[in-house]
Amino acid sequence: MGKKTIIPFGPQHPVLPEPIHLDLVVEDETVVEAIPSIGYIHRGLEKLVEKKDYNQMVYVVERICGICSFGHGWGACLAIEGAMNVEIPERAEYLRTILHELGRIHSHLLWLGLMADGFGFESLFNHCWRVRETVLDLFEKNTGGRVVFSICKVGGMRQDISDENLKEMVEVLNGIKKEIKSLTDVFINDTSVKNRMVGVGVLTKEEAEELCAVGPTVRGSGVAQDLRLTDTHGVYGKLGFEPIVEEAGDCMARTKVRIREVFQSIELIEKAVSMIPEGPVAVNVKGNVEDGAEYMVRLEQPRGEAFYYARGAGSKFLKRMRVRTPTNMNIPALVKTLQGCDLADVPILVLTIDPCISCTER
Amino acid sequence: MAYVTKSPWVVHYDGSSCNGCDIEVLACLMPMYDVERFGIINTGNPKHADVFLVTGSVNEQNKDVVRQIYEQMPEPKVVVAVGICACHGGVFRDAYNILGGVDTVIPVDCYVPGCAARPEAIIDGVVKGLGILQAKREAMVNGAKAIPAEEEAPAEEAPAEEAAAPAEETAEEIKEEGGEA
Numbered sequence: 168m169g170k171k172t173i174i175p176f177g178p179q180h181p182v183l184p185e186p187i188h189l190d191l192v193v194e195d196e197t198v199v200e201a202i203p204s205i206g207y208i209h210r211g212l213e214k215l216v217e218k219k220d221y222n223q224m225v226y227v228v229e230r231i232c233g234i235c236s237f238g239h240g241w242g243a244c245l246a247i248e249g250a251m252n253v254e255i256p257e258r259a260e261y262l263r264t265i266l267h268e269l270g271r272i273h274s275h276l277l278w279l280g281l282m283a284d285g286f287g288f289e290s291l292f293n294h295c296w297r298v299r300e301t302v303l304d305l306f307e308k309n310t311g312g313r314v315v316f317s318i319c320k321v322g323g324m325r326q327d328i329s330d331e332n333l334k335e336m337v338e339v340l341n342g343i344k345k346e347i348k349s350l351t352d353v354f355i356n357d358t359s360v361k362n363r364m365v366g367v368g369v370l371t372k373e374e375a376e377e378l379c380a381v382g383p384t385v386r387g388s389g390v391a392q393d394l395r396l397t398d399t400h401g402v403y404g405k406l407g408f409e410p411i412v413e414e415a416g417d418c419m420a421r422t423k424v425r426i427r428e429v430f431q432s433i434e435l436i437e438k439a440v441s442m443i444p445e446g447p448v449a450v451n452v453k454g455n456v457e458d459g460a461e462y463m464v465r466l467e468q469p470r471g472e473a474f475y476y477a478r479g480a481g482s483k484f485l486k487r488m489r490v491r492t493p494t495n496m497n498i499p500a501l502v503k504t505l506q507g508c509d510l511a512d513v514p515i516l517v518l519t520i521d522p523c524i525s526c527t528e529r
Numbered sequence: 530m531a532y533v534t535k536s537p538w539v540v541h542y543d544g545s546s547c548n549g550c551d552i553e554v555l556a557c558l559m560p561m562y563d564v565e566r567f568g569i570i571n572t573g574n575p576k577h578a579d580v581f582l583v584t585g586s587v588n589e590q591n592k593d594v595v596r597q598i599y600e601q602m603p604e605p606k607v608v609v610a611v612g613i614c615a616c617h618g619g620v621f622r623d624a625y626n627i628l629g630g631v632d633t634v635i636p637v638d639c640y641v642p643g644c645a646a647r648p649e650a651i652i653d654g655v656v657k658g659l660g661i662l663q664a665k666r667e668a669m670v671n672g673a674k675a676i677p678a679e680e681e682a683p684a685e686e687a688p689a690e691e692a693a694a695p696a697e698e699t700a701e702e703i704k705e706e707g708g709e710a
């Protein structure tokens with residue numbers, strides 16, 4: 168056993184676009200402890216409820232994170248609608264579901280690219296992001312934004328998406344399926360990729376449950392937990408699907424979960440588009456959230472379970488808006504897998520929970 | 530574009546942004562927008578960089594990091610603030626932990642508005658920044674030639690200020706353009 172050395176990692180580090188600082192305590196090449204220090208992206212968004220009314224708050228919550236921004240906006244709307252007892256039209260539910268799944272495809276493709284970058288596969292990184300641009304084009308065409316959309320509002324959707332556009336969306340997605348398949352085959356079959364990921368950072372089923380991991384991290388460890396099926400947001404109940412689970416619990420398993428989810432999301436969009444009813448996409452919302460009225464929702468984001476809570480104050484301002492994001496819940500699992508890993512594997516392990524620091528710190 | 534005679538390297542730092550602008554900065558480097566055709570490379574090392582791309586509105590914890598990265602970059606250098614957050618704080622302006630813009634911490638040469646800033650706009654901003662970089666470089670070279678060897682120390686500050694003046698003007702112009710759009 169060598170003597171202990173501390174290696175600082177971050178806040179400005181090429182592997183992660185976001186600032187987080189880790190003190191890695193290493194003995195020779197093995198990490199014995201990882202001590203995170205955070206706060207580089209804390210903005211204090213929850214306190215902004217005092218200055219922004221509940222409609223504006225949706226914009227703020229949406230800007231918690233630019234990657235899963237649609238989901239955050241939806242979560243905030245759900246919480247506020249719940250507290251105000253607003254029922255939204257069915258077509259809006261369908262549209263929200265479709266856009267959320269589109270967001271999942273874009274998020275997972277982005278992550279696959281970053282992961283490829285993490286183990287030094289530059290060309291794969293570039294290809295993943297190239298395919299992702301097609302998805303962003305769909306977003307831009309239908310919502311007007313590439314990463315932040317603001318199309319979800321309290322009471323429904325700000326604008327409708329025409330049936331032709333929806334059909335075109337399905338066609339385009341089916342068109343890029345083959346390309347995505349050829350990329351993901353590299354992740355699954357390439358020997359050098361396998362060397363970096365198979366058996367690395369194993370999180371057993373018991374550990375995953377005990378540490379309350381969420382999303383693809385917990386599903387990669389063999390736990391079938393998917394809020395799209397258990398909670399009542401969107402129209403997932405009508406679409407009928409199975410959560411995607413892998414048993415191995417290593418980096419490869421988590422990658423495979425995300426890869427299969429991309430294809431699942433394409434299928435879900437196709438199904439939802441074939442079932443979507445005609446009708447209005449928004450109801451008029453008047454008045455304020457009553458004093459003391461509160462509501463809590465959970466939503467399955469690309470990274471896992473997110474939690475939204477709203478409480479009214481009887482004025483146009485809310486009293487409290489609370490958000491808990493998936494990365495928060497996955498950090499204990501990350502710290503666990505970091506203990507005893509090789510120093511060279513740290514970037515991969517950090518990436519494999521799909522960390523979103525700006526979500527975590529808000 | 531005739532003034533781009535060198536290959537400018539960029540360093541990117543996320544100063545409390547929401548990620549939206551960061552992924553757009555990365556998207557610029559990808560095959561679709563491909564800034565590498567201008568010879569631009571994203572480097573992780575501030576000491577190799579000529580252009581500093583900052584996103585986000587900068588919070589208390591981040592301000593020292595932003596300043597450190599800026600100070601580590603060799604002269605001449607330009608700073609491009611990406612996104613409305615980096616320009617003046619955006620939706621987070623009222624938040625208690627936010628300083629409200631990169632220019633509260635370091636001098637900024639170019640402002641790219643938008644939430645999120647579009648890749649086209651970012652590329653535009655960087656290309657404008659390259660013009661400023663060239664002006665600064667020329668000012669440095671001419672300034673250095675004009676100085677007699679003995680007087681080097683006192684004369685050094687003057688050209689630096691001269692170089693900064695046109696840069697600020699351009700920055701103002703761009704900010705106004707952005708405000709109107």
Ligand code: SF4
Pocket residue numbers: 230233315546547548549550551584585611612613614615619620643644645646
């Ligand atoms: S300008 Fe908008 S997209 Fe960019 S970091 Fe700020 S909130 Fe996010």
